[in-house]
Amino acid sequence: MKQKIKIYNTLSGKKETFVPIIQGHVGIYTCGPTVYREIHLGNCRTFIFFDLIVRYFKYLGYKVRYVRNITDVGHLEDEGEDKISKRARLERLEPMEITQKYTLDFHHILSVLNTLPPNIEPIATGHILEQIELIVKLIDKGLAYEVNGSVYFDLKSYIQRYDYGILSHRNIEDLIANTRNLKAQNEKRYTLDFALWKKASPKHLMSWNSPWGKGFPGWHLECTAMSTKYLGNVFDIHGGGIDLKFPHHECELAQALGISEKNPVRYWIHVNLLTIKDKKMSKSSGHLILPSELFTGEKSFSANLIRFFMLQSHYRSVFDFSIQSLLSAEKGFHRLMKYFTTLKRLIAEKNRGLSTFDVKDWIQRCYDAMNDDFNSPKLISHLFEAGNLIESFVKGKEFLDIYDIQLLHRNMRNFLTEVLGVNIPSDLTVNHKLIDLLLEIRKLVRKEKKWDISDRIRNELFHLGYSLIDNEDGSTCLNPNF
RNA sequence: GGCACUGUGGCCGAAUGGCUAGGCAAAGGUCUGCAAAACCUUUUAUAGCGGUUCGAUCCCGCUCUGUGCCUCCA
Incomplete structure (x- = not known):
């Protein structure tokens, strides 16, 4: 590769020269959307950016494997109802109808924005078995424990072997001091432990059988399962929005490191926020533009x-x-x-x-x-x-x-x-002879100073997508409206 | 409160230890039936206070400002 790319790596906090694991190849994983409603412009920013880097790597001749997941398991909100179920109730649809609907919407928007589809687009609910396997491994390694049908990551045990907070550059004392008390906390041994598997209540629609009874996977686990399945235990680039850096990516890193004993990602890339009036756009707050x-x-x-x-x-x-x-x-x-x-x-x-x-x-x-x-x-x-x-x-x-x-x-x-993935509007797709005829007529009426007719032709053509510009020498050019 | 990040002209946004992108807007002019466009010319910037340096907008410290994360989030 002739061009040397430098990437700002969140892990080191520095720009580093990109060296792929396998020469000429690059594996990229990015966190896709939770499909419980339409994606907004902030989401688009992230996906457009990763499309840019995928395109650039390809342009340079790299073979790219781009993996981007779909999160179709709802994660809990404060009231104990997950987002997808809540939306399903509001729209009077099945949860699966919700995820299908918004997955299609996501694909549609991204395709209109001219982003290339990922090479693999794994779905969280399609990888329940893989997630269960990872939990079993973590339990075996003493990095997770079960309580009442739920399984939690054992952070106290983890920090005896590894550092926690290396990605988001936080120290564990600060985290403890500032962690909020949540309802589920009484099941946890330690405030910073996070859920790998949650027991489902009988009315919870999206649940699966597991060694610990009926339940559903925790938030961070799916990405670990899907990224390592398709890109290996160690891969080149992991990306996402900056708001995922902590806790999501930090937890992902801990899970993967705990399981494989290898630091899973070489370069972490985080895309900054898109704001409106200097406030973050977000789905949950409703402060957004579609x-x-x-x-x-x-x-x-x-x-x-x-x-x-x-x-x-x-x-x-x-x-x-x-x-x-x-x-x-x-x-x-x-x-x-x-x-x-x-x-x-x-x-x-x-x-x-x-x-x-x-x-x-x-x-x-x-x-x-x-x-x-x-x-x-x-x-x-x-x-x-x-x-x-x-x-x-x-x-x-x-x-x-x-x-x-x-x-x-x-x-x-x-x-x-x-x-850049920008489409250059093509030349005129209309019938040239018809257009020429119109221009000819317009030229004639202009000579007779019948401005109303000539202006009408110009206006109508504009509405059809073409701009007429009268040049100084009396000629007229026609361009598509870009 | 803790931890980060940020502060560039009227606006948006790059870059940089010395010569500082680009876009939009503005002003004057050319052209023109009108419109739009185009073209020429011009103007304006590095939050504040210290420090390091021959020299800082860039490095360091403090202050102020804004934002983000710490809870679901791209």
Whole structure:
């Protein structure tokens, strides 16, 4: 691999050069959604980011195995009812109907956002046996204990052998001092112990047989079961939202380390939050925006644009969502697309001479941006730089040899579509002759200064998705609305 | 309360021990039936106070601010 990628690893708190376990291969696991309602834009940010890195690894020629789970077991809320059951009751559906419905919704949204599907998408309820096996192993190793049909992770025993808190960088004394008292706590030997298996009450619909009676798996266990099953006891990258860092990922790490005696993950990547008005977006609080609200509505935005917009901020920064910044991204995006369209036209021209711009150096700067902890905003700024270059070329302020034009075009296209995953709107898909006829008519009526007719043609075409622009020389160009 | 992270121009957002991306917006101008666009030119920034350094926005300390995690969360 020619490009050396640096990744900020939560485990070490530093940027580290990425070295895969098996050369040329990379295994990535990310925590997928709990499918009890629609995913919101904050969720989308995380999935779009991991799509970016999967795409980049692929672009560099890595063989990627990307595993992203679906959590379809509801985890308990304070009232003792889990989220999926609660939603099922509210929507008057079976729990399985709820998970099916929102799994489909999740797939739909992610596909509209042009994310590549994972190579494996395991489902929590499809891995109950694996989870039970892990619990048995933990009990055998003295790292878990059963109480009244529930099984808990034995943290006191764990910390005699390993450090707890290495991922989220907390020390155990602080954790003890600040742990809340919850109802289930009286069953636990130690306040920080967490559930691996919970006994189900008779009315609990989603439950399975186990050596400890009917119950359901604990929150953290499914990810350990599914990640290690498909990626091995030690794999390259584990990711998720920053809000999963503690306790979820910390517990996952403890479980896996306890079972295999190996640190399970080489690089932990956490995506920062998407906020609105500087407050975290979250499903449970209801403070959120759904992607569908942006796709439809009075002023709608394309999924393409939303993707571009999200990638304009670095994944480790908090990103505050606002319509205003989305609008400014939209303008910039249109301009960039216009530059690219111009560039496409230039490929046909056979210029010979000495280029005044170092395209190869520009390409390497694009790679460098991505290599530096997946800095997509910086990559985008380079794309704009290329856009400005194209303008300067057209005006004769810069010169590019035909080979450089082709090189620039190929790389700009690839970085946009293959790496950033942004679709470039294709050329006109309508009947050219019909359009030409309309333009011809419009030209005639304009000569006669029948502005109402000419404006009507322009407006109608705009609603059909095309922008008419009258040029200074009397010609008119037609572009798709990006 | 504990532990983290953050603070860059009017807005969004990069980067960096010395020459500081990009986008949007703003102002003036060119063009124009109108519209939109485009183009040219221009302006504005590193929360505060100390310290290290020849030099800090970048490193260190303190203060203030905001946010996150500590409970389900991407």
